[in-house]
Amino acid sequence: MNEVENAEKEMNRGFVQLVVLLLLEKPMYGYMIVRVLQQNDILVDENTLYPLLRRLEEKGALSSRWDAAEAKARKYYAVTDQGRALRGSLLEIWEHQGKAIQTLRWEVES
Amino acid sequence: MNAHITEFLEQVRPFLVAADEQDVLREIAGSIEDREAAMPGGDTDENMVAAIAAMGDPRDVAAAWSTGKPAVAVNYQKVQWLLAGLLYAVTVGLAATSAVAGSSIFLAPLFYVPSLTPLSLLYYLPFSFVFDYGLASILIQVNEHFGNRVGIEWALGIARRERDRGRGARPTTHGVVGGLMGRRRSADAASCCPVWHTVRRLAPRSSSVLIPDPLLRSFYHLVACDVSSGVRCDLSVLCQELASV
Numbered sequence: 001m002n003e004v005e006n007a008e009k010e011m012n013r014g015f016v017q018l019v020v021l022l023l024l025e026k027p028m029y030g031y032m033i034v035r036v037l038q039q040n041d042i043l044v045d046e047n048t049l050y051p052l053l054r055r056l057e058e059k060g061a062l063s064s065r066w067d068a069a070e071a072k073a074r075k076y077y078a079v080t081d082q083g084r085a086l087r088g089s090l091l092e093i094w095e096h097q098g099k100a101i102q103t104l105r106w107e108v109e110s
Numbered sequence: 111m112n113a114h115i116t117e118f119l120e121q122v123r124p125f126l127v128a129a130d131e132q133d134v135l136r137e138i139a140g141s142i143e144d145r146e147a148a149m150p151g152g153d154t155d156e157n158m159v160a161a162i163a164a165m166g167d168p169r170d171v172a173a174a175w176s177t178g179k180p181a182v183a184v185n186y187q188k189v190q191w192l193l194a195g196l197l198y199a200v201t202v203g204l205a206a207t208s209a210v211a212g213s214s215i216f217l218a219p220l221f222y223v224p225s226l227t228p229l230s231l232l233y234y235l236p237f238s239f240v241f242d243y244g245l246a247s248i249l250i251q252v253n254e255h256f257g258n259r260v261g262i263e264w265a266l267g268i269a270r271r272e273r274d275r276g277r278g279a280r281p282t283t284h285g286v287v288g289g290l291m292g293r294r295r296s297a298d299a300a301s302c303c304p305v306w307h308t309v310r311r312l313a314p315r316s317s318s319v320l321i322p323d324p325l326l327r328s329f330y331h332l333v334a335c336d337v338s339s340g341v342r343c344d345l346s347v348l349c350q351e352l353a354s355v
Contacts, residue, residue: 030137031144046141047166047174054134054177072144075137 016044017052018094021079021087024062029074053077061086114155115139118162125172127187134175138165186250194239194246201238205231220245 019042023033030050037044056062061083067074079087119135128134146153146161165171197220204215204223209231215223226234 029144030141031148035148046145047171050137050141051174051177054175058177072140073136074140074144075133 012044014090016042016049017056018087018090020049020052020056021061021083021090024077024079024083027065027076027078029067029076033077056083059086112143112158114158114162115142118142118165118168121168122172122175124188125169125176125186127172127176129177138171138175141165190243190246190250193249194243197242197245198239201242202235205234205238 016037019037020033023036028036030046030053033053034044034046034049037049053062053064057064057077059082060080062077063080064075064077067076119139122138123131123135126134142158142161142165145164146157149157149161151157200221201223204217204221205226208215208223209226209228212225212227214225215221223238224234
């Protein structure tokens with residue numbers, strides 16, 4: 001794995017957490033999230049996404065329920081109020097970092 | 111549940127440490143089924159095998175899904191206890207024999223039990239467990255460092271490989287112990303381990319047979335190996351030999 005891929009993986013860690021908190025206003029199961037992310041050109045490994053969902057659930061940011069009504073039992077996740085608060089904080093950090101990068105780029109390029 | 115998934119989950123389970131283990135396994139199974147369903151052709155045996163292969167090594171899957179941050183790497187907790195238990199079972203057997211026979215026992219390169227009395231056996235056993243737990247940790251780390259993947263099938267695999275070499279019906283002691291020490295080929299035993307080489311040289315000259323063969327064999331069967339040739343020696347003889355080298 002080259003340095004760019006390493007860095008991308010590191011950067012994705014927080015990014016995917018934020019995206020998941022945004023997506024799960026509507027309840028979804030794991031593989032559905034993977035597909036939606038893929039459709040938006042965000043590649044995420046399942047072995048990264050599922051444990052992330054479980055960690056967020058443990059922290060109270062997500063809630064889950066098993067739905068056995070379909071042929072396959074699926075675990076649906078949805079964001080909680082605590083998750084929305086976390087999402088707000090993460091978005092603030094995201095915007096702050098975005099502005100900082102823009103400023104630095106502008107200084108360097110000018 | 112599909113037989114391939116069941117088999118995969120059984121490979122994940124020994125390395126999975128999570129409070130809700132069943133829930134995690136069910137979710138892993140669900141994700142495999144969803145991946146398979148999304149493949150061209152849908153629900154076929156080939157797609158199922160491909161979907162499972164795409165998950166990666168069962169051990170890495172277990173590591174990713176395990177929770178908590180204990181001192182021992184989370185996905186090696188079960189294996190460490192199993193290995194420590196195996197080592198301790200051998201130690202207990204040797205210690206009991208030592209207490210009965212009143213002699214020290216040295217089985218190179220992993221086991222040494224001093225001369226014990228029934229009373230000293232009582233305080234020796236708790237301490238030896240601490241030692242065996244540490245030894246298990248070292249064996250795992252050394253093997254992982256040299257690229258051997260450590261697991262329940264690891265010890266069994268060493269025994270199986272030895273048996274399949276065709277040099278007899280049962281695995282040899284030096285092959286199994288060598289495997290535990292991280293060697294890939296038992297034929298290299300003498301060349302890569304000076305202590306082992308010394309023990310091999312000493313064996314024919316050692317007149318101290320500390321444990322009756324049938325009893326020794328039964329201990330070794332605990333770790334699926336055989337002690338058919340020259341691995342017993344008295345520690346004092348070994349020390350003399352080492353001093354003279």
